[in-house]
């Protein structure tokens with residue numbers, strides 16, 4: 001029997017557990033994730049860091065049921081996520097993937113991901129995502145078309161603006177979990193700083209999981225998971241992890257400190 005994923009009493013008490021999860025892509029010879037065990041609860045902020053190819057995005061894809069674990073299981077409130085109705089399960093997540101897509105529709109439709117949308121809610125999400133100033137310059141507000149494919153008056157947007165709109169889309173959905181895969185890669189350092197300094201405010205009482213290459217942006221996070229070659233090698237706050245000089249996090253941090261002014 002399919003279970004209900006939404007907490008019916010509205011208390012949003014969710015706990016997700018990866019229990020000994022290993023995963024191999026269908027056409028691959030090697031495992032991408034190996035024996036991953038990790039738990040997080042509603043209200044927490046979890047940052048996932050690690051080198052390229054360490055399995056961060058794959059972890060999110062499994063959480064979103066784009067693939068099933070090859071071994072082990074993922075549980076929501078103690079129940080295997082495969083047992084939930086898919087649409088209902090996904091209704092608790094707002095996800096921004098690295099390769100998010102924007103369409104040649106109006107800004108409002110892009111943010112709401114539906115034809116009909118609530119204009120005030122779109123405007124609030126756009127402002128929260130740090131795009132208020134640019135939004136005010138747009139000729140037709142939420143009705144402004146993105147790109148010029150269908151509308152001569154459509155606006156071209158930059159990669160960073162696109163990323164802010166993707167974030168606005170996640171905020172519009174207003175789900176209890178917000179998952180951001182490299183949410184700020186295309187943003188300039190000032191926009192990135194603005195988003196992260198407001199991160200707690202933006203995320204509010206939601207549970208947030210975010211993947212980032214820039215360790216400097218994880219410092220606000222008291223719960224960091226470090227992936228290496230498909231395994232979870234460390235977990236802790238920035239201060240805890242950076243003080244472990246033999247650890248992977250320390251190595252990543254030092255490698256990046258050369259490039260970023262902390």
Ligand SMILES: Nc1ncnc2c1ncn2[C@@H]1O[C@H](COP(=O)(O)OP(=O)(O)OP(=O)(O)O)[C@@H](O)[C@H]1O
Nearest residue numbers: 025027028032050051052053054055056057058059
């Ligand atoms: N569809 C796929 N089929 C086969 N292998 C894949 C597929 N997608 C990813 N991989 C492999 O899985 C490994 C982990 O990829 P993943 O995208 O999860 O890493 P990541 O830590 O998110 O990397 P990055 O920081 O570069 O985004 C990589 O070696 C990648 O080549």
